[in-house]
Amino acid sequence: MSRMNRNNAAMFTNKKERMKFNPKTAKRLLSYLKSYKLHFLFVLVCIVISSVTGVVASLFLKTLIDGYIMPLLSQKVPDYSGLLRVIMLMACIYAIGALAALFYNRMMANISQGVLKNIRDEMFSHMQTLGIKYFDTHTHGDVMSYYTNDTDTLRQMISQSIPQAFSSIITVTCVFCAMLTVSVWLTLFAVLFLIGVFQALKVITGRGGSYFVKQQRALADVNGYIEEMINGQKVVKVFCHEEKCTEGFDERNDTLCENQTAANSFANILMPLMNNFGYLLYVLIAIVGGGLAIAELPNLSLTGINVMTLGMIASFLQLSRNFLMPISQISQQLNAIISALAGAERIFDMLDEPGEQDNGYVTLVNATYENGVINESPNHTGIWAWKHPHSDGSITYTKLEGDIVLDHVDFSYTEGKQVLNDVCVYARPGQKVAFVGATGAGKTTITNLINRFYDIDDGKIRYDGININKIKKSDLRRSLGIVLQDVNLFTGTIMENLKFGNPEATDEQCIAAAKLANAHSFIEMLPQKYDTVIAEGGSNLSQGQRQLISIARAAVADPPVMILDEATSSIDTRTEAIVQRGMDSLMKGRTVFVIAHRLSTVKNSDVIIVLDHGSIIERGSHDELIAKKGIYYRLYTGAFELS
Numbered sequence: 001m002s003r004m005n006r007n008n009a010a011m012f013t014n015k016k017e018r019m020k021f022n023p024k025t026a027k028r029l030l031s032y033l034k035s036y037k038l039h040f041l042f043v044l045v046c047i048v049i050s051s052v053t054g055v056v057a058s059l060f061l062k063t064l065i066d067g068y069i070m071p072l073l074s075q076k077v078p079d080y081s082g083l084l085r086v087i088m089l090m091a092c093i094y095a096i097g098a099l100a101a102l103f104y105n106r107m108m109a110n111i112s113q114g115v116l117k118n119i120r121d122e123m124f125s126h127m128q129t130l131g132i133k134y135f136d137t138h139t140h141g142d143v144m145s146y147y148t149n150d151t152d153t154l155r156q157m158i159s160q161s162i163p164q165a166f167s168s169i170i171t172v173t174c175v176f177c178a179m180l181t182v183s184v185w186l187t188l189f190a191v192l193f194l195i196g197v198f199q200a201l202k203v204i205t206g207r208g209g210s211y212f213v214k215q216q217r218a219l220a221d222v223n224g225y226i227e228e229m230i231n232g233q234k235v236v237k238v239f240c241h242e243e244k245c246t247e248g249f250d251e252r253n254d255t256l257c258e259n260q261t262a263a264n265s266f267a268n269i270l271m272p273l274m275n276n277f278g279y280l281l282y283v284l285i286a287i288v289g290g291g292l293a294i295a296e297l298p299n300l301s302l303t304g305i306n307v308m309t310l311g312m313i314a315s316f317l318q319l320s321r322n323f324l325m326p327i328s329q330i331s332q333q334l335n336a337i338i339s340a341l342a343g344a345e346r347i348f349d350m351l352d353e354p355g356e357q358d359n360g361y362v363t364l365v366n367a368t369y370e371n372g373v374i375n376e377s378p379n380h381t382g383i384w385a386w387k388h389p390h391s392d393g394s395i396t397y398t399k400l401e402g403d404i405v406l407d408h409v410d411f412s413y414t415e416g417k418q419v420l421n422d423v424c425v426y427a428r429p430g431q432k433v434a435f436v437g438a439t440g441a442g443k444t445t446i447t448n449l450i451n452r453f454y455d456i457d458d459g460k461i462r463y464d465g466i467n468i469n470k471i472k473k474s475d476l477r478r479s480l481g482i483v484l485q486d487v488n489l490f491t492g493t494i495m496e497n498l499k500f501g502n503p504e505a506t507d508e509q510c511i512a513a514a515k516l517a518n519a520h521s522f523i524e525m526l527p528q529k530y531d532t533v534i535a536e537g538g539s540n541l542s543q544g545q546r547q548l549i550s551i552a553r554a555a556v557a558d559p560p561v562m563i564l565d566e567a568t569s570s571i572d573t574r575t576e577a578i579v580q581r582g583m584d585s586l587m588k589g590r591t592v593f594v595i596a597h598r599l600s601t602v603k604n605s606d607v608i609i610v611l612d613h614g615s616i617i618e619r620g621s622h623d624e625l626i627a628k629k630g631i632y633y634r635l636y637t638g639a640f641e642l643s
Helices: 003-012 023-073 081-129 132-137 140-182 184-231 233-238 242-267 270-295 310-351 443-450 473-478 494-498 507-516 520-524 543-557 573-587 622-628 631-636
Strands: 298-301 304-307 363-370 373-376 384-389 395-399 404-414 417-427 432-437 458-463 480-483 561-565 591-595 607-612 615-620
Touching: 023 081, 023 140, 023 310, 081 140, 081 310, 140 184, 140 298, 140 310, 184 233, 184 242, 184 270, 184 298, 184 310, 233 242, 270 310, 363 395, 363 473, 373 384, 373 395, 404 443, 417 443, 417 607, 417 615, 432 443, 443 561, 443 591, 473 480, 480 543, 494 507, 494 543, 507 520, 507 543, 607 622, 607 631, 615 622, 615 631, 622 631
Parallel strands: 432 591, 432 607, 480 561, 561 591
Antiparallel strands: 298 304, 363 373, 363 384, 384 395, 404 417, 404 458, 607 615
16 A cells, blocks of 8 residues: 555544644744755745746746647648747746756655754763663664654655645646636636535545554554564474464464555545546536636636636546545645654653763862872873862872772652662772672672662762762773673674773783683684674674673773673583683773672682572672571572572
């Protein structure tokens, strides 16, 4: 089914749905056209020229027939020189109209793409300011639709709907005035005929309008099912679930087919009906006009009272064709505009989403440390310090040690559902602190709070004695290196992915970090080694290889504090032992937080904290907790599972 048919079908659907027009959204969208004022003015001029030339050409038929063709028929020796000049003049008029249409369509393409570029730039820039909470509460597909479906509706509106709507309005106005200059009686007849046509179409499309809503829902269901099956194809084949999945698809596809058939049964007859109504109007005007001419009845027009001629009838017939189509196009484009405004409203809702708040003023700077005095340095020294300005104008420097304290912290993602309860954690400089517990116990939540992805409900988190609320988020996060369980690699070479941790790092530093993480050996076996291009998401690498690159990337950043969230979960036991030795070197001298389900990886931790439902139930070293023979002991020996 064509877009035109769909839009025409929606023309006479529920009035409340049709009139969903938000003037604030329209005004905001039009504000993006301010930088294209002159371009848009040029477009409007070209639209007027294109519309007027079409009307003038139709009116010229009257002059051509009555002033040239009819007199030539009565001449024994016709002189065609005058007719030739008139035909050439008409050709010039059509050429001007065609060039005007070409220019404004080309210009609108430039305007639309420029506007969309600005909108996408603004969306992406704003998206970078949004907190993690936004992405936790919005699906990736929903966010992606802002850049795809919603912006595409805007492109159609700006490049097609707006100029076509303007063109149709100008054309209808000019044609209506031109029709009145030819014959008031025929104009009234045409208007009455069109009223009857739209009443008939309202009845037809009103019956099919509800099916379009059902069709879109069914289409979304089918698309979602297909995406789910593609992502889970391995699972489907492992469990031999192909036939059951096919049955599920057939069921959804049958529903879609039924709704599409019902909708199309009405929509597909709209354009043929409009065309045939146009032909019918053409014939009726010819009959009525011919009757008026034969009867020699007075013909009333804006130019006065005269007699209907063959040229008048031919000219009016052409005008009537130009009168019907723009009216249907206006309705079509209005629906397209309203649909685009709905997409724009979604985009503006995202742009109006408040960005991540940052009231911090303590910054991280390079420093030198001599004779117990800390001084700021413009060069990289390997020593970091917190630059703390005070209200009296003084500035103090605190050496970055990696001393992190969570003091009676309470936290909840949503009100009434507390995730952490009175959590106290003390990580001294250079200590390795491990979090152990079941899924949902609050392990990752603690590391998210240290990064200030979320703000705590109560309590304090201090970093080197400084409340982290006072530290600028960018500087805070720059001091923290994170290796996540779900590895995110970006399209590009392995070297480029390693430098993502520190864009200023040299190739030698990246290679050294890869050796530290035990990634160097498999990288050297790749076709282009460090210049090997990683496919989207790292699909051309194994999960273990992606994890090793992620660990190496964190090593390149060389942060004073490391957070390892199930960092070795996708690595086999043998590789894990090798990587663990490299990671021990990486963690040397750094404060490290480790989240692990494999308890063998946390045995050498200075402090092991056992969490259950957001509360700390045990803490101590491995030997201390084993000696207690409590929850950790039973968990370690396999006698107990946290749930």
